[in-house]
Amino acid sequence: MVREAVDLLGGVGRFVGPGSHVVIKTNIFAPYPPPVSVDRHTTAAVVELCRAAGARRVTVVEGVSVGTKMGRGETTERVMRELGVKRAVEQAGGDIVCLDDTPRVRVEVPGGVVHHQLDYPEIVLRADVLVDLCAMKTHVNTLITMGIKNFQGLLTDEEKYYGHRDDLDVKLVDILRVRQPDLVIVDGLLAMEGDGAGEYGVPVPMNLIMAGDNVVATDAVGASVMGFDPLDVPAVRIAAHARMGPADLGDIEVRGRAVEEVRRRFQPPFNWFRPLDRFVTGSFENVHVFIGGACPWCWLMTALIGRQLGLTAPRQWSVIVGSDPKVPSRLPSEPKHTIVLGDCASAATGPVKELRNSLLIRREGLIAPGCPTFRPTLARLEEYLVEIGAVTAEMLEMKRLFIKQKCFDYYRKVDPTWEPEPVAEPAAGSRRGGAEGEESP
Structure with missing residues (x-):
C-alpha cells in the first residue's frame, strides 16, 4: 500500500535518488502500539522503498514526548525497542537515531513568529531527503495530528515543553519554516478518534495509506477524510495563510480513491465539540x-x-x-x-x-x-x-500498567504477529506527573 500511494505521486524515484541519505521522521511519541504509534510494518515498508530506489542510507528518527519521559518514565530508545520498531527498521535495511541526545545546530527560523531560532537536529537538516511519516489521529490540543504536528518531535524537550500554550499551532508552523518534508506518508491503517493522540483515543480501522508532496495539502486532505473542515484545524489554516501550501481542497489534486469514498466522520476530542x-x-x-x-x-x-x-x-x-x-x-x-x-x-x-x-x-x-x-x-x-x-503511588502505578496492558491487548488482536519485546520496566520514581486524557509530544 505504501508503494501504491507513492506511485500515485510519480514514484519514489521522484523523491529519492541513488546514493542519497533519507531521513524518515516517524511518529512514535509514547510506549503504545498503533493507533498511538505508526505501524512498524508501515515504517519498514517506507525504509524498503527508499532502499530499493538506491538510497545509500535510510535513517528513522524520533524523540518521544516530554510526557512520555516525565509521566511514563520512558526513553525513545526503549520505546523503539519495546514496540518492535527498531528490529523492523534494521531488518528492512535502515537504522534508528533517537533525537534525545543527537547533535543539534542552532538555526534561524525564517519569518518565525514565536520561534526565531531552534536547536534543530543536524541529521534532519543535512538529509538529502526528508520523509514525514505520520499517523492519522485526533488530538486534544490541535484537533488532528498528522504531518505538521509530527515535526514537534524534532524539538528539544525544553522547546517541546514551552510549546504547549495557546500559541502551539503558530509554533508548529514555525518549525516548518526551517525545512518542509519532501514526501509525506500518512499511516491510516489503524487511525484514532476521540481524546487523542495518546492512550485515551479510540481506534478507527481505516486500512488507508496517504502520500503527498506538500505537508499542508496532505493534512488538509487528511482532515477532510476524517470528516473535519481543514480550516477548523488551526495549524493547517495558519500554514496556508503563510503560503506554505493549500488548505482548500479545490486547489489540491487528489489521485487514487476520492476523499468521499474513504471519508469517515471521526469523533472529535471532548474539548472540540x-x-x-x-x-x-x-x-x-x-x-x-x-x-x-x-x-x-x-x-x-x-x-x-x-x-x-x-x-x-x-x-x-x-x-x-x-x-x-x-x-x-x-x-x-x-x-x-x-x-x-x-x-x-x-x-x-x-x-x-x-x-x-x-x-x-x-x-x-x-x-x-x-x-x-x-x-x-x-x-x-x-x-x-x-x-x-x-x-497512593501504588494506585497510580497500577493505573499506568492497566492502560498499557489494555493498549497491548487490543493491538495483539489487530496484529497477532506482534508481541512487545522484553525490556526492563522503568523505575516508578522516574515517572512524575499526569492528567487523565492529556498528551502532546
Missing part, C-alpha cells in the same frame, strides 16, 4: 473552580485535572486559575485541598495573593506555578495528592 467551560466550572460536585483571565491551555488543563480530583470525592477541592480569578471570602474546601494553578494565579494580586500567603504560612495546599501548566506542574500535583493521602 463543546465549550471548555462545560468541563471546568460546575462539572464535578466536589471540585470548585475559580477561574478568570486564563488562556485556553489552562482551561484545558483545569478540565483534565478536574477529572482527576473528581475521583477523590467526597473531598472538596478549590482550584484557582488565571491572572484575575475572583474567589469567595470563604472557600468551600479545606486549605490542604486548595490548589493555585499556573504562573498567572501564582502571581495574582488582591484576595488571591492573601490566599496564597495564608497557604504558605499554614504550609498547606498546593501552589503550582508553570506556564504552560504541563508536566512539571502536573508532577507536583501528583506528588501532592500522594502526600496528603488522596491517592
Whole structure:
C-alpha cells in the first residue's frame, strides 16, 4: 500500500535518488502500539522503498514526548525497542537515531513568529531527503495530528515543553519554516478518534495509506477524510495563510480513491465539540473552580485535572486559575485541598495573593506555578495528592500498567504477529506527573 500511494505521486524515484541519505521522521511519541504509534510494518515498508530506489542510507528518527519521559518514565530508545520498531527498521535495511541526545545546530527560523531560532537536529537538516511519516489521529490540543504536528518531535524537550500554550499551532508552523518534508506518508491503517493522540483515543480501522508532496495539502486532505473542515484545524489554516501550501481542497489534486469514498466522520476530542467551560466550572460536585483571565491551555488543563480530583470525592477541592480569578471570602474546601494553578494565579494580586500567603504560612495546599501548566506542574500535583493521602503511588502505578496492558491487548488482536519485546520496566520514581486524557509530544 505504501508503494501504491507513492506511485500515485510519480514514484519514489521522484523523491529519492541513488546514493542519497533519507531521513524518515516517524511518529512514535509514547510506549503504545498503533493507533498511538505508526505501524512498524508501515515504517519498514517506507525504509524498503527508499532502499530499493538506491538510497545509500535510510535513517528513522524520533524523540518521544516530554510526557512520555516525565509521566511514563520512558526513553525513545526503549520505546523503539519495546514496540518492535527498531528490529523492523534494521531488518528492512535502515537504522534508528533517537533525537534525545543527537547533535543539534542552532538555526534561524525564517519569518518565525514565536520561534526565531531552534536547536534543530543536524541529521534532519543535512538529509538529502526528508520523509514525514505520520499517523492519522485526533488530538486534544490541535484537533488532528498528522504531518505538521509530527515535526514537534524534532524539538528539544525544553522547546517541546514551552510549546504547549495557546500559541502551539503558530509554533508548529514555525518549525516548518526551517525545512518542509519532501514526501509525506500518512499511516491510516489503524487511525484514532476521540481524546487523542495518546492512550485515551479510540481506534478507527481505516486500512488507508496517504502520500503527498506538500505537508499542508496532505493534512488538509487528511482532515477532510476524517470528516473535519481543514480550516477548523488551526495549524493547517495558519500554514496556508503563510503560503506554505493549500488548505482548500479545490486547489489540491487528489489521485487514487476520492476523499468521499474513504471519508469517515471521526469523533472529535471532548474539548472540540463543546465549550471548555462545560468541563471546568460546575462539572464535578466536589471540585470548585475559580477561574478568570486564563488562556485556553489552562482551561484545558483545569478540565483534565478536574477529572482527576473528581475521583477523590467526597473531598472538596478549590482550584484557582488565571491572572484575575475572583474567589469567595470563604472557600468551600479545606486549605490542604486548595490548589493555585499556573504562573498567572501564582502571581495574582488582591484576595488571591492573601490566599496564597495564608497557604504558605499554614504550609498547606498546593501552589503550582508553570506556564504552560504541563508536566512539571502536573508532577507536583501528583506528588501532592500522594502526600496528603488522596491517592497512593501504588494506585497510580497500577493505573499506568492497566492502560498499557489494555493498549497491548487490543493491538495483539489487530496484529497477532506482534508481541512487545522484553525490556526492563522503568523505575516508578522516574515517572512524575499526569492528567487523565492529556498528551502532546
